[in-house]
Amino acid sequence: MSVLVDKNTRVVVQGLTGSAGSFHAKQCIAYGTQIVAGVTPGRGGETFTAEGADKKPVSVPVFDTVAESVKKTGADVSCIFVPALGAADAILEAFDAGCRLIVCITEGIPVTDMIRVRRTLEGQPVRLIGPNCPGIITPGACKIGIMPGHIHRPGPIGVVSRSGTLTYEAVGQLTALGLGQSTCIGIGGDPVGGLDFVDVLQLFNEDPGTEAVMMMGEIGGNAEERAAEYIKKHMKKPVAAFIAGTTAPPGKRMGHAGAIISGGKGTAGDKIKALESAGVKVAPSPADMGTTLKSLL
Amino acid sequence: MKIHEYQGKQIFERYGIPVPRGEACFSAEEVEAAAKRLIEATGNEVVVVKAQIHAGGRGKGGGVKVVKGAAAARAAAEKLLGSRLVTHQTGPEGQLVQRLYVEQGLDIARELYLGLVVDREQRRIVFMASTEGGVEIEKVAEETPEKILTEHVDPVSGGLAGYQTRKLGFGLEIGKGSPTPKETLAEFSKILSKLAVLFDKEDCSLCEINPLIVTKQGKIVALDSKINFDDNAAGRHKEWSGLMDKAEEDPVELEAQEAGLNYVSLDGDIGCLVNGAGLAMATMDIIKYHGGKPANFLDVGGGANQEQVEKAFRMILSSPKVKGIFVNIFGGIMRCDVIAEGVVAATRGLGLKVPLVVRLEGTNVELGKKILNDSGLKIQSADSMADGAKKIVAAVSGV
Numbered sequence: 001m002s003v004l005v006d007k008n009t010r011v012v013v014q015g016l017t018g019s020a021g022s023f024h025a026k027q028c029i030a031y032g033t034q035i036v037a038g039v040t041p042g043r044g045g046e047t048f049t050a051e052g053a054d055k056k057p058v059s060v061p062v063f064d065t066v067a068e069s070v071k072k073t074g075a076d077v078s079c080i081f082v083p084a085l086g087a088a089d090a091i092l093e094a095f096d097a098g099c100r101l102i103v104c105i106t107e108g109i110p111v112t113d114m115i116r117v118r119r120t121l122e123g124q125p126v127r128l129i130g131p132n133c134p135g136i137i138t139p140g141a142c143k144i145g146i147m148p149g150h151i152h153r154p155g156p157i158g159v160v161s162r163s164g165t166l167t168y169e170a171v172g173q174l175t176a177l178g179l180g181q182s183t184c185i186g187i188g189g190d191p192v193g194g195l196d197f198v199d200v201l202q203l204f205n206e207d208p209g210t211e212a213v214m215m216m217g218e219i220g221g222n223a224e225e226r227a228a229e230y231i232k233k234h235m236k237k238p239v240a241a242f243i244a245g246t247t248a249p250p251g252k253r254m255g256h257a258g259a260i261i262s263g264g265k266g267t268a269g270d271k272i273k274a275l276e277s278a279g280v281k282v283a284p285s286p287a288d289m290g291t292t293l294k295s296l297l
Numbered sequence: 298m299k300i301h302e303y304q305g306k307q308i309f310e311r312y313g314i315p316v317p318r319g320e321a322c323f324s325a326e327e328v329e330a331a332a333k334r335l336i337e338a339t340g341n342e343v344v345v346v347k348a349q350i351h352a353g354g355r356g357k358g359g360g361v362k363v364v365k366g367a368a369a370a371r372a373a374a375e376k377l378l379g380s381r382l383v384t385h386q387t388g389p390e391g392q393l394v395q396r397l398y399v400e401q402g403l404d405i406a407r408e409l410y411l412g413l414v415v416d417r418e419q420r421r422i423v424f425m426a427s428t429e430g431g432v433e434i435e436k437v438a439e440e441t442p443e444k445i446l447t448e449h450v451d452p453v454s455g456g457l458a459g460y461q462t463r464k465l466g467f468g469l470e471i472g473k474g475s476p477t478p479k480e481t482l483a484e485f486s487k488i489l490s491k492l493a494v495l496f497d498k499e500d501c502s503l504c505e506i507n508p509l510i511v512t513k514q515g516k517i518v519a520l521d522s523k524i525n526f527d528d529n530a531a532g533r534h535k536e537w538s539g540l541m542d543k544a545e546e547d548p549v550e551l552e553a554q555e556a557g558l559n560y561v562s563l564d565g566d567i568g569c570l571v572n573g574a575g576l577a578m579a580t581m582d583i584i585k586y587h588g589g590k591p592a593n594f595l596d597v598g599g600g601a602n603q604e605q606v607e608k609a610f611r612m613i614l615s616s617p618k619v620k621g622i623f624v625n626i627f628g629g630i631m632r633c634d635v636i637a638e639g640v641v642a643a644t645r646g647l648g649l650k651v652p653l654v655v656r657l658e659g660t661n662v663e664l665g666k667k668i669l670n671d672s673g674l675k676i677q678s679a680d681s682m683a684d685g686a687k688k689i690v691a692a693v694s695g696v
Contacts, residue, residue: 151659166579192415286583
């Protein structure tokens, strides 16, 4: 079992013909993901070819608009590789076309653009993952994003994280310990994005295929504190966590736009305390993420 | 990106937000001449000479001088220019003063605080207002949070509703002491609308007026300005490059930024090169966990090319405080061979005089390891993050 995506998920890639879009779409197709359409305005009518998981060629039609691609191919999920200044518009286009899930990989979208996007999506039957994230993967079934597929194994652990490579690190540790993953979701490192920890924890809580959750947070904002509150009240499954940035100085942006301690708020220490008081086991170092989770089973 | 007070006030003026009359100056002579012009134009002998540095707390640090007459302005400028101003935000070494702003003196009746920031939790721009102007707002927030009023901007209309401006205006008792309270409230509402538009159009991440003053005549004036821009929007603001004051930036961080790298200097002695922000932070944490101290945060990002990796590694190699280097890569998009090529290329010019521990994982890992092995460089390889951290901490403490 899994959340949000599985082997039947039909994906349209916005920005398919760009360098990032085409590179990663090929990797997704090779993993077995059903990429059924691409969108690049002005390139409609072209065909994108790649090699599927069975090594057989796969042809993906390219359209000018997402609306047309959805109508013609029945795609229900969009994956966005559009450059930053056009990415907010691309999200709105996917929503307008009726996609139920939008995965935005793009890094560097201005925050005011994302505030408007969020306002439009509020209360609507659509979910946004990202931006500035690695995407979502249900191992062995569907990979939508830029994560290395081969480190994942199907299994019972739900993984959610604000970081990309730190998630790979955690997944690598879990797999090495023989713990496969139900679904792994990178929610992204921006201050304003789509799904947050609480949304994803809710999904894992209700998923019969998920037995425990590994979450990776970092300095900045209070998403981890809100997650702790949710876990305390509602979580039926064990949760292990790691918070990056114990050594980060205040006032400095640590790579991610959202990773900044401002006005003494958003420190790793506060987050660890909140999670521990909610019964979450927090890994003392990033090398112990996998073993910390295993100790809960 | 941060800009100076006077640059922020120029933006305020463009949006019709009242600011005192003033001029930016780079020498004591310019200050004297500017003061003369101000005194002539306003008929008021009082002028204010303000140090222009990006850090806050300038008033308390002695960077703002209220003086009478052009000669006194010049004397104040001579003291400030070339001095190092220490405030609670600069650190003990202070910041060199190279620019001044000379402004007309005003009859202040009340000092208020008005700021706009991104409220991450509500996913909205939020106005913060307080009667406690002219002091650190962080302190007010901590000690008397009830004195901070907040109203969120509607992202669709891009402004505040009438009732929201009234809540703020009456909450601050904006008309109190004004000879024309109704006009003062109306003026305040207009300023709020203009600021909301400014924040959006100029892609700010912070816009603060501390203090926003009400003069004895009942006029509202922005006595200070603090604007930070959202770096993500730089692509649609070509004018920002002209507003940047490179003297205010950490030279190493600036160099990194120009190369498209995320770099933050720290106090330790172990240089780190990592891909991805989360893993880069976690790498710093694990070095500390094993008893070492990171010298920097460095995220080469997901799509770095060999030149960027080379540049990044050169920056670490040429830092005098670095006594050892830990390269920690979990390649997803980033290919291990690209990292290896970059590392080898950087050492060709600069040599490798300190211990180097490399942990490679992910895409093209075998090829990356081979490139490092064939280079003849003295490299300790690590099987895991913990292994790497332990090895570099041991190597550095043994030096």
